[in-house]
Protein backbone atom coordinates (compact mmCIF):
# COMPACT_ATOMS: atom_id res chain seq x y z
CA UNK A 119 0.00 0.00 0.00
CA UNK A 120 1.54 3.30 -1.02
CA UNK A 121 1.78 6.25 1.34
CA UNK A 122 -0.96 8.77 0.54
CA UNK A 123 -1.12 12.50 1.15
CA UNK A 124 -3.70 11.65 3.81
CA UNK A 125 -1.04 9.57 5.60
CA UNK A 126 1.34 12.48 5.25
CA UNK A 127 -1.16 14.89 6.82
CA UNK A 128 -1.81 12.44 9.66
CA UNK A 129 1.92 12.29 10.15
CA UNK A 130 2.29 16.09 10.30
CA UNK A 131 -0.54 16.46 12.80
CA UNK A 132 0.97 13.74 14.98
CA UNK A 133 4.39 15.42 14.73
CA UNK A 134 2.87 18.63 16.04
CA UNK A 135 1.27 16.73 18.92
CA UNK A 136 4.49 14.97 19.82
CA UNK A 137 6.49 18.19 19.69
CA UNK A 138 3.93 19.87 21.92
CA UNK A 139 4.03 16.97 24.37
CA UNK A 140 7.83 17.14 24.44
CA UNK A 141 8.11 20.91 24.51
CA UNK A 142 9.40 21.04 28.09
CA UNK A 143 11.67 18.05 27.59
CA UNK A 144 13.36 19.53 24.50
CA UNK A 145 13.67 22.90 26.18
CA UNK A 146 15.24 21.31 29.25
CA UNK A 147 17.79 19.51 27.05
CA UNK A 148 18.55 22.84 25.37
CA UNK A 149 18.88 24.55 28.77
CA UNK A 150 21.72 22.20 29.63
CA UNK A 151 23.85 22.94 26.57
CA UNK A 152 22.07 25.72 24.67
CA UNK A 153 19.70 28.53 25.40
CA UNK A 154 16.57 26.77 26.60
CA UNK A 155 14.39 27.46 23.58
CA UNK A 156 14.42 24.43 21.30
CA UNK A 157 11.10 22.95 22.48
CA UNK A 158 9.44 26.35 22.55
CA UNK A 159 10.69 27.15 19.03
CA UNK A 160 9.65 23.83 17.54
CA UNK A 161 6.22 23.92 19.16
CA UNK A 162 5.56 27.44 17.84
CA UNK A 163 6.69 26.31 14.37
CA UNK A 164 4.59 23.17 14.14
CA UNK A 165 1.51 24.97 15.42
CA UNK A 166 2.00 27.58 12.68
CA UNK A 167 2.54 24.84 10.10
CA UNK A 168 -0.76 23.18 11.01
CA UNK A 169 -2.58 26.47 10.60
CA UNK A 170 -1.28 26.77 7.06
CA UNK A 171 -2.21 23.23 6.02
CA UNK A 172 -6.00 23.47 5.36
CA UNK A 173 -5.69 25.32 2.01
CA UNK A 174 -3.17 22.78 0.66
CA UNK A 175 -4.65 19.57 2.07
CA UNK A 176 -5.85 18.36 -1.33
CA UNK A 177 -2.56 19.26 -3.03
CA UNK A 178 0.41 17.00 -3.81
CA UNK A 179 2.89 15.83 -1.17
CA UNK A 180 5.49 18.31 -2.43
CA UNK A 181 3.24 21.31 -1.93
CA UNK A 182 2.23 20.11 1.52
CA UNK A 183 5.82 19.62 2.66
CA UNK A 184 6.97 22.93 1.18
CA UNK A 185 4.15 24.72 2.97
CA UNK A 186 5.35 23.19 6.23
CA UNK A 187 8.95 24.15 5.42
CA UNK A 188 8.10 27.77 4.71
CA UNK A 189 6.02 27.92 7.90
CA UNK A 190 8.91 26.53 9.94
CA UNK A 191 11.45 28.92 8.40
CA UNK A 192 9.29 31.92 9.19
CA UNK A 193 8.20 30.96 12.70
CA UNK A 194 10.75 28.70 14.44
CA UNK A 195 13.74 31.04 14.40
CA UNK A 196 16.99 29.96 15.99
CA UNK A 197 19.05 27.28 14.29
CA UNK A 198 16.12 24.89 14.19
CA UNK A 199 14.09 27.15 11.86
CA UNK A 200 16.38 27.29 8.85
CA UNK A 201 17.51 23.69 9.39
CA UNK A 202 14.10 22.01 9.71
CA UNK A 203 12.60 24.50 7.25
CA UNK A 204 15.22 23.64 4.64
CA UNK A 205 14.75 19.92 5.39
CA UNK A 206 10.99 20.04 4.73
CA UNK A 207 11.37 22.29 1.67
CA UNK A 208 14.00 20.00 0.14
CA UNK A 209 11.87 16.93 0.84
CA UNK A 210 8.96 18.77 -0.76
CA UNK A 211 10.97 19.53 -3.89
CA UNK A 212 11.69 15.82 -4.34
CA UNK A 213 8.01 14.92 -3.97
CA UNK A 214 6.68 17.60 -6.29
CA UNK A 215 3.48 16.49 -8.07
CA UNK A 216 3.20 13.18 -6.18
CA UNK A 217 0.01 12.09 -4.49
CA UNK A 218 1.15 8.57 -3.70
CA UNK A 219 4.59 7.71 -2.41
CA UNK A 220 6.36 4.42 -2.79
CA UNK A 221 9.15 3.46 -0.37
CA UNK A 222 11.84 4.87 -2.69
CA UNK A 223 10.06 8.26 -2.67
CA UNK A 224 10.13 8.29 1.12
CA UNK A 225 13.83 7.47 1.07
CA UNK A 226 14.55 10.15 -1.55
CA UNK A 227 12.63 12.74 0.49
CA UNK A 228 14.44 11.94 3.74
CA UNK A 229 17.77 11.88 1.97
CA UNK A 230 17.06 15.30 0.44
CA UNK A 231 16.10 16.57 3.88
CA UNK A 232 19.44 15.39 5.26
CA UNK A 233 21.34 17.01 2.37
CA UNK A 234 19.48 20.25 3.01
CA UNK A 235 20.41 20.26 6.69
CA UNK A 236 24.05 19.61 5.84
CA UNK A 237 24.11 22.30 3.14
CA UNK A 238 22.62 24.91 5.49
CA UNK A 239 24.49 24.04 8.69
CA UNK A 240 27.66 22.41 7.36
CA UNK A 241 27.84 20.06 10.33
CA UNK A 242 29.83 16.83 10.14
CA UNK A 243 28.90 13.52 11.68
CA UNK A 244 29.99 13.57 15.32
CA UNK A 245 29.55 17.33 15.82
CA UNK A 246 26.64 16.67 18.22
CA UNK A 247 23.76 17.96 16.14
CA UNK A 248 20.58 16.68 14.47
CA UNK A 249 22.81 15.36 11.69
CA UNK A 250 23.92 12.63 14.10
CA UNK A 251 20.34 11.35 14.32
CA UNK A 252 19.26 11.96 10.73
CA UNK A 253 22.29 10.42 9.01
CA UNK A 254 22.02 6.94 10.56
CA UNK A 255 18.24 7.07 10.09
CA UNK A 256 18.53 7.64 6.34
CA UNK A 257 21.20 4.97 6.10
CA UNK A 258 19.08 2.45 8.02
CA UNK A 259 16.07 3.25 5.85
CA UNK A 260 18.12 2.70 2.69
CA UNK A 261 19.56 -0.61 3.90
CA UNK A 262 16.22 -1.91 5.12
CA UNK A 263 14.60 -1.16 1.76
CA UNK A 264 17.49 -2.78 -0.08
CA UNK A 265 16.94 -5.88 2.04
CA UNK A 266 13.29 -5.99 1.02
CA UNK A 267 11.65 -4.57 4.14
CA UNK A 268 8.26 -2.90 3.69
CA UNK A 269 7.95 0.81 4.43
CA UNK A 270 6.66 0.30 7.98
CA UNK A 271 9.54 -1.97 8.95
CA UNK A 272 12.06 0.22 7.16
CA UNK A 273 10.83 3.36 8.96
CA UNK A 274 10.91 1.43 12.22
CA UNK A 275 14.60 0.68 11.61
CA UNK A 276 15.18 4.32 10.70
CA UNK A 277 13.54 5.50 13.93
CA UNK A 278 15.61 3.02 15.96
CA UNK A 279 18.77 4.20 14.24
CA UNK A 280 17.83 7.81 14.96
CA UNK A 281 17.22 6.90 18.58
CA UNK A 282 20.64 5.29 18.79
CA UNK A 283 22.18 8.30 17.01
CA UNK A 284 20.45 10.59 19.48
CA UNK A 285 21.84 8.65 22.45
CA UNK A 286 25.26 8.60 20.85
CA UNK A 287 25.33 12.40 21.03
CA UNK A 288 25.56 12.20 24.85
CA UNK A 289 29.32 11.58 25.07
CA UNK A 290 30.09 13.85 22.12
CA UNK A 291 31.85 17.20 22.35
CA UNK A 292 29.71 19.75 20.50
CA UNK A 293 31.44 21.40 17.55
CA UNK A 294 28.51 23.23 16.00
CA UNK A 295 25.76 25.50 17.26
CA UNK A 296 25.46 27.09 20.65
CA UNK A 297 26.52 23.98 22.55
CA UNK A 298 30.02 24.25 21.07
CA UNK A 299 30.69 27.29 23.27
CA UNK A 300 30.64 25.04 26.32
CA UNK A 301 33.67 23.09 25.19
CA UNK A 302 34.14 20.03 27.41
CA UNK A 303 31.05 20.93 29.37
CA UNK A 304 28.87 19.86 26.46
CA UNK A 305 29.92 16.25 27.08
CA UNK A 306 27.39 14.13 28.93
CA UNK A 307 24.29 15.87 27.58
CA UNK A 308 21.96 14.70 24.84
CA UNK A 309 21.63 17.07 21.90
CA UNK A 310 18.17 18.69 21.69
CA UNK A 311 18.11 18.85 17.88
CA UNK A 312 19.03 15.17 17.56
CA UNK A 313 16.24 14.44 20.03
CA UNK A 314 13.59 16.35 18.07
CA UNK A 315 14.76 14.61 14.90
CA UNK A 316 14.33 11.23 16.58
CA UNK A 317 10.85 12.20 17.81
CA UNK A 318 9.76 13.14 14.26
CA UNK A 319 11.11 9.89 12.80
CA UNK A 320 9.41 7.94 15.58
CA UNK A 321 6.08 9.49 14.51
CA UNK A 322 6.69 8.47 10.89
CA UNK A 323 7.41 4.89 11.93
CA UNK A 324 4.36 4.74 14.19
CA UNK A 325 2.02 6.12 11.53
CA UNK A 326 3.32 3.61 8.97
CA UNK A 327 2.94 0.79 11.51
CA UNK A 328 -0.65 1.73 12.34
CA UNK A 329 -1.57 1.90 8.67
CA UNK A 330 -0.22 -1.60 8.05
CA UNK A 331 -2.07 -3.11 11.03
CA UNK B 332 9.32 34.14 37.88
CA UNK B 333 8.58 37.76 38.71
CA UNK B 334 8.46 40.13 35.75
CA UNK B 335 6.58 43.25 34.70
CA UNK B 336 4.76 41.49 31.91
CA UNK B 337 1.22 40.53 31.03
CA UNK B 338 1.44 37.15 29.33
CA UNK B 339 4.82 35.55 28.53
CA UNK B 340 3.80 34.93 24.93
CA UNK B 341 2.96 38.63 24.41
CA UNK B 342 6.22 40.09 25.68
CA UNK B 343 7.88 40.91 22.36
CA UNK B 344 4.67 42.04 20.67
CA UNK B 345 3.73 44.38 23.51
CA UNK B 346 7.29 45.68 23.77
CA UNK B 347 7.13 46.64 20.08
CA UNK B 348 3.71 48.26 20.49
CA UNK B 349 5.12 50.32 23.35
CA UNK B 350 8.20 51.37 21.41
CA UNK B 351 6.05 52.57 18.51
CA UNK B 352 4.01 54.73 20.89
CA UNK B 353 6.98 55.97 22.92
CA UNK B 354 9.35 57.08 20.16
CA UNK B 355 7.17 58.16 17.21
CA UNK B 356 9.64 60.84 16.17
CA UNK B 357 12.41 58.30 15.67
CA UNK B 358 10.95 54.90 14.76
CA UNK B 359 7.99 53.04 13.36
CA UNK B 360 7.09 49.42 13.95
CA UNK B 361 5.89 46.93 11.37
CA UNK B 362 4.05 43.82 12.54
CA UNK B 363 3.84 40.36 10.96
CA UNK B 364 6.63 40.20 10.08
CA UNK B 365 7.99 42.24 12.97
CA UNK B 366 10.62 44.91 12.58
CA UNK B 367 11.43 48.39 13.88
CA UNK B 368 12.47 50.96 11.27
CA UNK B 369 13.48 54.57 10.98
CA UNK B 370 10.54 56.92 10.96
CA UNK B 371 11.93 58.70 7.87
CA UNK B 372 12.83 55.52 5.93
CA UNK B 373 13.70 54.95 3.19
CA UNK B 374 16.41 57.59 3.06
CA UNK B 375 17.04 58.12 -0.68
CA UNK B 376 20.53 57.25 -1.86
CA UNK B 377 21.73 56.12 1.55
CA UNK B 378 22.99 52.62 2.32
CA UNK B 379 20.53 50.97 4.70
CA UNK B 380 22.05 49.32 7.76
CA UNK B 381 19.97 46.55 9.30
CA UNK B 382 20.63 44.30 12.23
CA UNK B 383 18.60 41.92 14.31
CA UNK B 384 18.71 39.06 16.71
CA UNK B 385 16.85 37.53 19.57
CA UNK B 386 15.03 39.89 21.91
CA UNK B 387 16.17 40.28 25.51
CA UNK B 388 19.29 42.33 24.73
CA UNK B 389 17.58 45.71 24.85
CA UNK B 390 18.38 48.43 23.98
CA UNK B 391 20.17 46.44 21.25
CA UNK B 392 19.03 46.31 18.45
CA UNK B 393 15.68 48.08 18.31
CA UNK B 394 16.86 50.89 20.55
CA UNK B 395 19.54 51.76 18.03
CA UNK B 396 17.23 52.48 15.13
CA UNK B 397 17.24 56.10 14.06
CA UNK B 398 19.32 58.82 12.47
CA UNK B 399 23.02 57.97 12.38
CA UNK B 400 22.67 54.32 13.36
CA UNK B 401 20.36 51.52 12.15
CA UNK B 402 17.67 51.83 9.49
CA UNK B 403 15.89 48.76 10.80
CA UNK B 404 16.13 46.07 13.46
CA UNK B 405 14.50 42.64 13.37
CA UNK B 406 13.64 41.26 16.81
CA UNK B 407 13.24 37.54 17.30
CA UNK B 408 11.55 35.92 20.25
CA UNK B 409 13.56 36.22 23.46
CA UNK B 410 17.06 34.82 22.79
CA UNK B 411 15.92 33.29 19.51
CA UNK B 412 17.09 34.46 16.12
CA UNK B 413 14.53 36.33 14.03
CA UNK B 414 13.39 34.79 10.75
CA UNK B 415 14.26 35.49 7.11
CA UNK B 416 10.85 36.96 6.26
CA UNK B 417 11.39 39.72 8.85
CA UNK B 418 14.83 40.55 7.48
CA UNK B 419 13.58 40.51 3.89
CA UNK B 420 10.59 42.78 4.51
CA UNK B 421 12.72 45.15 6.59
CA UNK B 422 15.23 45.40 3.73
CA UNK B 423 12.50 46.16 1.21
CA UNK B 424 11.05 48.82 3.51
CA UNK B 425 14.26 50.77 4.19
CA UNK B 426 16.32 50.25 1.04
CA UNK B 427 16.99 53.72 -0.32
CA UNK B 428 18.41 52.40 -3.57
CA UNK B 429 22.02 52.18 -2.38
CA UNK B 430 21.88 48.67 -0.99
CA UNK B 431 21.55 47.03 2.39
CA UNK B 432 24.11 45.90 4.93
CA UNK B 433 23.06 43.17 7.35
CA UNK B 434 25.16 43.30 10.53
CA UNK B 435 24.94 39.78 11.93
CA UNK B 436 26.11 38.49 15.28
CA UNK B 437 27.87 35.17 14.91
CA UNK B 438 25.39 32.69 16.30
CA UNK B 439 24.40 29.69 14.23
CA UNK B 440 20.75 30.70 14.14
CA UNK B 441 21.34 34.34 13.26
CA UNK B 442 23.90 33.45 10.60
CA UNK B 443 21.69 30.91 8.82
CA UNK B 444 18.56 33.07 8.97
CA UNK B 445 20.37 36.17 7.68
CA UNK B 446 22.00 34.12 4.88
CA UNK B 447 18.59 32.85 3.79
CA UNK B 448 17.22 36.40 3.96
CA UNK B 449 20.06 37.81 1.87
CA UNK B 450 19.52 35.13 -0.78
CA UNK B 451 15.80 35.91 -0.88
CA UNK B 452 16.43 39.68 -1.05
CA UNK B 453 18.91 39.30 -3.91
CA UNK B 454 16.39 37.12 -5.73
CA UNK B 455 14.07 40.14 -5.52
CA UNK B 456 16.70 42.43 -6.99
CA UNK B 457 18.10 44.08 -3.86
CA UNK B 458 21.81 44.55 -3.24
CA UNK B 459 22.66 43.00 0.12
CA UNK B 460 25.91 42.23 1.95
CA UNK B 461 26.24 40.40 5.28
CA UNK B 462 29.06 41.16 7.72
CA UNK B 463 29.55 39.05 10.83
CA UNK B 464 30.52 40.28 14.26
CA UNK B 465 32.51 37.68 16.21
CA UNK B 466 34.38 39.36 19.05
CA UNK B 467 33.92 37.23 22.17
CA UNK B 468 37.36 36.12 23.34
CA UNK B 469 35.81 33.64 25.79
CA UNK B 470 35.55 31.33 22.78
CA UNK B 471 39.12 30.28 22.19
CA UNK B 472 39.21 27.85 19.37
CA UNK B 473 37.24 28.46 16.19
CA UNK B 474 38.18 25.04 14.77
CA UNK B 475 36.12 23.17 17.34
CA UNK B 476 33.30 25.64 17.82
CA UNK B 477 30.87 27.69 15.81
CA UNK B 478 33.46 30.46 16.28
CA UNK B 479 33.49 33.49 18.50
CA UNK B 480 30.12 34.93 19.41
CA UNK B 481 29.03 38.42 18.47
CA UNK B 482 28.74 40.58 21.58
CA UNK B 483 29.74 44.14 22.61
CA UNK B 484 31.48 45.13 19.39
CA UNK B 485 28.10 44.84 17.65
CA UNK B 486 26.89 48.04 19.34
CA UNK B 487 30.02 49.91 18.27
CA UNK B 488 29.83 48.59 14.71
CA UNK B 489 26.19 49.66 14.41
CA UNK B 490 27.06 53.18 15.55
CA UNK B 491 30.13 53.57 13.34
CA UNK B 492 28.60 51.99 10.23
CA UNK B 493 25.37 53.90 10.73
CA UNK B 494 27.35 57.14 10.77
CA UNK B 495 29.27 56.11 7.65
CA UNK B 496 26.04 55.35 5.79
CA UNK B 497 24.65 58.71 6.89
CA UNK B 498 27.77 60.38 5.42
CA UNK B 499 27.12 58.77 2.06
CA UNK B 500 29.61 55.87 2.00
CA UNK B 501 28.65 53.31 -0.64
CA UNK B 502 27.68 49.74 0.30
CA UNK B 503 31.10 48.21 -0.26
CA UNK B 504 32.76 50.87 1.88
CA UNK B 505 30.28 50.48 4.74
CA UNK B 506 30.76 46.69 4.62
CA UNK B 507 34.56 47.01 4.62
CA UNK B 508 34.38 49.40 7.55
CA UNK B 509 32.12 47.01 9.46
CA UNK B 510 34.59 44.18 8.92
CA UNK B 511 37.39 46.46 10.10
CA UNK B 512 35.51 47.38 13.28
CA UNK B 513 34.89 43.69 13.91
CA UNK B 514 38.50 42.57 13.61
CA UNK B 515 39.63 45.41 15.88
CA UNK B 516 37.09 44.77 18.64
CA UNK B 517 37.27 42.20 21.40
CA UNK B 518 34.94 41.49 24.33
CA UNK B 519 34.50 39.29 27.38
CA UNK B 520 31.60 39.01 29.81
CA UNK B 521 30.69 37.51 33.15
CA UNK B 522 27.53 36.84 35.16
CA UNK B 523 26.68 37.07 38.84
CA UNK B 524 23.19 35.69 38.30
CA UNK B 525 21.35 33.83 35.56
CA UNK B 526 18.27 35.28 33.88
CA UNK B 527 14.80 33.95 33.17
CA UNK B 528 13.35 33.72 29.66
CA UNK B 529 9.66 34.67 30.06
CA UNK B 530 8.40 31.68 28.08
CA UNK B 531 10.60 29.26 30.03
CA UNK B 532 9.70 30.67 33.44
CA UNK B 533 12.81 29.29 35.11
CA UNK B 534 16.37 30.64 35.35
CA UNK B 535 18.61 29.49 32.51
CA UNK B 536 21.17 28.06 34.92
CA UNK B 537 21.81 27.92 38.65
CA UNK B 538 24.52 29.80 40.44
CA UNK B 539 25.33 29.68 44.15
CA UNK B 540 25.54 32.82 46.32
CA UNK B 541 29.35 32.71 46.22
CA UNK B 542 29.76 31.71 42.57
CA UNK B 543 30.07 33.52 39.26
CA UNK B 544 30.09 32.43 35.64
CA UNK B 545 32.90 33.76 33.45
CA UNK B 546 32.99 33.83 29.68
CA UNK B 547 29.28 34.04 29.15
CA UNK B 548 27.57 35.14 25.96
CA UNK B 549 24.38 37.18 25.98
CA UNK B 550 21.75 34.45 25.99
CA UNK B 551 21.77 33.35 29.60
CA UNK B 552 23.82 30.36 28.57
CA UNK B 553 26.38 29.07 31.02
CA UNK B 554 29.89 30.34 30.36
CA UNK B 555 33.24 28.67 29.93
CA UNK B 556 34.05 28.53 33.60
CA UNK B 557 32.33 28.72 36.95
CA UNK B 558 34.38 30.13 39.78
CA UNK B 559 34.27 31.51 43.24
CA UNK B 560 33.03 35.08 43.39
CA UNK B 561 35.79 37.69 43.29
CA UNK B 562 36.04 41.46 43.83
CA UNK B 563 35.24 43.99 41.10
CA UNK B 564 38.94 44.73 40.65
CA UNK B 565 39.82 41.07 40.28
CA UNK B 566 36.95 40.46 37.86
CA UNK B 567 37.87 43.51 35.79
CA UNK B 568 41.48 42.39 35.63
CA UNK B 569 40.47 38.92 34.52
CA UNK B 570 38.20 40.22 31.76
CA UNK B 571 40.56 42.98 30.63
CA UNK B 572 43.62 40.77 30.46
CA UNK B 573 41.71 38.09 28.52
CA UNK B 574 41.03 40.79 25.95
CA UNK B 575 44.34 42.65 25.94
CA UNK B 576 46.49 39.52 25.95
CA UNK B 577 44.37 37.63 23.45
CA UNK B 578 46.72 36.50 20.67
CA UNK B 579 46.09 36.94 16.96
CA UNK B 580 42.79 35.26 16.08
CA UNK B 581 42.22 33.62 12.67
CA UNK B 582 39.06 32.06 11.29
CA UNK B 583 37.10 31.80 8.09
CA UNK B 584 33.68 33.38 7.76
CA UNK B 585 31.13 33.20 4.98
CA UNK B 586 30.56 36.40 3.02
CA UNK B 587 28.75 37.03 -0.23
CA UNK B 588 31.04 37.76 -3.18
CA UNK B 589 29.18 40.08 -5.56
CA UNK B 590 31.54 39.46 -8.50
CA UNK B 591 31.23 35.68 -8.27
CA UNK B 592 27.59 35.86 -7.25
CA UNK B 593 28.03 33.28 -4.49
CA UNK B 594 28.92 32.78 -0.84
CA UNK B 595 32.66 32.40 -0.30
CA UNK B 596 34.86 31.62 2.69
CA UNK B 597 36.92 34.62 3.72
CA UNK B 598 39.83 34.35 6.12
CA UNK B 599 39.92 37.10 8.74
CA UNK B 600 42.68 37.91 11.21
CA UNK B 601 42.24 39.94 14.39
CA UNK B 602 45.59 41.49 15.27
CA UNK B 603 46.42 41.52 19.00
CA UNK B 604 46.48 44.77 20.98
CA UNK B 605 49.83 46.57 21.18
CA UNK B 606 51.12 49.36 23.41
CA UNK B 607 50.26 52.69 21.84
CA UNK B 608 46.94 51.48 20.39
CA UNK B 609 44.12 53.97 20.73
CA UNK B 610 40.99 52.27 22.05
CA UNK B 611 37.37 52.81 22.83
CA UNK B 612 36.62 51.30 26.25
CA UNK B 613 33.10 49.97 26.61
CA UNK B 614 31.84 48.83 30.02
CA UNK B 615 28.42 47.25 29.72
CA UNK B 616 25.85 46.05 32.22
CA UNK B 617 24.26 42.68 31.45
CA UNK B 618 20.95 44.22 32.49
CA UNK B 619 20.67 43.78 36.24
CA UNK B 620 23.91 45.38 37.32
CA UNK B 621 23.14 48.91 38.51
CA UNK B 622 24.92 52.02 37.28
CA UNK B 623 26.70 52.45 40.61
CA UNK B 624 28.86 49.40 39.89
CA UNK B 625 29.93 50.21 36.33
CA UNK B 626 32.32 53.07 37.18
CA UNK B 627 34.01 50.73 39.64
CA UNK B 628 34.72 48.43 36.71
CA UNK B 629 35.78 51.33 34.48
CA UNK B 630 38.12 52.66 37.18
CA UNK B 631 40.12 49.46 37.22
CA UNK B 632 39.91 49.05 33.44
CA UNK B 633 41.35 52.53 33.01
CA UNK B 634 44.27 51.67 35.28
CA UNK B 635 44.96 48.39 33.45
CA UNK B 636 44.84 50.04 30.02
CA UNK B 637 47.28 52.69 31.19
CA UNK B 638 49.61 50.05 32.54
CA UNK B 639 49.42 48.15 29.26
CA UNK B 640 50.05 51.27 27.19
CA UNK B 641 46.60 51.40 25.61
CA UNK B 642 45.32 54.93 25.14
CA UNK B 643 41.60 55.24 25.87
CA UNK B 644 40.28 57.84 23.42
CA UNK B 645 36.53 57.19 23.73
CA UNK B 646 34.31 55.56 26.32
CA UNK B 647 30.85 54.03 26.52
CA UNK B 648 29.54 53.04 29.92
CA UNK B 649 26.05 51.78 30.60
CA UNK B 650 23.46 49.20 29.69
CA UNK B 651 23.57 48.61 25.94
CA UNK B 652 23.68 44.88 25.19
CA UNK B 653 21.99 42.86 27.88
CA UNK B 654 20.72 39.43 28.88
CA UNK B 655 17.35 40.38 30.35
CA UNK B 656 17.76 40.98 34.10
CA UNK B 657 21.10 39.19 34.45
CA UNK B 658 23.60 40.78 36.82
CA UNK B 659 27.09 40.96 35.47
CA UNK B 660 29.07 42.96 32.99
CA UNK B 661 31.07 42.81 29.83
CA UNK B 662 34.07 44.76 28.67
CA UNK B 663 34.80 45.59 25.04
CA UNK B 664 37.94 47.23 23.72
CA UNK B 665 37.93 48.56 20.17
CA UNK B 666 41.15 49.67 18.51
CA UNK B 667 40.27 52.92 16.72
CA UNK B 668 41.76 54.88 13.85
CA UNK B 669 40.99 58.51 12.95
CA UNK B 670 38.14 57.57 10.65
CA UNK B 671 36.44 55.41 13.30
CA UNK B 672 36.83 58.12 15.94
CA UNK B 673 35.32 60.69 13.62
CA UNK B 674 32.38 58.43 12.80
CA UNK B 675 31.91 57.56 16.47
CA UNK B 676 31.57 61.27 17.27
CA UNK B 677 29.07 61.91 14.48
CA UNK B 678 25.52 62.79 15.55
CA UNK B 679 23.17 59.96 16.44
CA UNK B 680 19.54 60.08 17.43
CA UNK B 681 18.00 56.79 18.52
CA UNK B 682 15.99 55.75 21.57
CA UNK B 683 19.06 54.07 23.07
CA UNK B 684 21.96 56.29 21.98
CA UNK B 685 21.81 60.01 21.35
CA UNK B 686 24.37 62.75 21.01
CA UNK B 687 25.34 65.68 18.81
CA UNK B 688 21.74 66.52 17.94
Ligand SMILES: Nc1ncnc2c1ncn2[C@@H]1O[C@H](COP(=O)(O)OP(=O)(O)OP(=O)(O)O)[C@@H](O)[C@H]1O
Nearest residue numbers: 156196197198239241247248295310311312412440
Ligand atom coordinates in the same frame (compact mmCIF):
# COMPACT_ATOMS: atom_id res chain seq x y z
N1 LIG C 1 25.35 23.75 12.10
C1 LIG C 1 24.39 22.92 12.48
N2 LIG C 1 24.03 21.88 11.70
C2 LIG C 1 23.06 21.03 12.09
N3 LIG C 1 22.37 21.14 13.23
C3 LIG C 1 22.69 22.15 14.04
C4 LIG C 1 23.70 23.10 13.72
N4 LIG C 1 23.76 24.00 14.71
C5 LIG C 1 22.83 23.64 15.62
N5 LIG C 1 22.18 22.54 15.21
C6 LIG C 1 21.09 21.88 15.89
O1 LIG C 1 20.19 22.86 16.36
C7 LIG C 1 19.78 22.53 17.68
C8 LIG C 1 19.41 23.78 18.44
O2 LIG C 1 18.30 24.38 17.83
P1 LIG C 1 17.59 25.65 18.43
O3 LIG C 1 16.29 25.77 17.74
O4 LIG C 1 17.59 25.57 19.92
O5 LIG C 1 18.48 26.79 17.93
P2 LIG C 1 19.50 27.73 18.70
O6 LIG C 1 20.83 27.11 18.68
O7 LIG C 1 18.96 28.07 20.03
O8 LIG C 1 19.47 28.97 17.75
P3 LIG C 1 19.83 30.47 18.11
O9 LIG C 1 21.30 30.43 18.03
O10 LIG C 1 19.27 31.41 17.16
O11 LIG C 1 19.22 30.69 19.46
C9 LIG C 1 20.98 21.80 18.25
O12 LIG C 1 20.58 20.93 19.27
C10 LIG C 1 21.56 21.06 17.06
O13 LIG C 1 21.00 19.78 16.92
Ligand SMILES: [Mg+2]
Nearest residue numbers: 152153155156
Ligand atom coordinates in the same frame (compact mmCIF):
# COMPACT_ATOMS: atom_id res chain seq x y z
MG1 LIG D 1 18.39 26.80 21.44
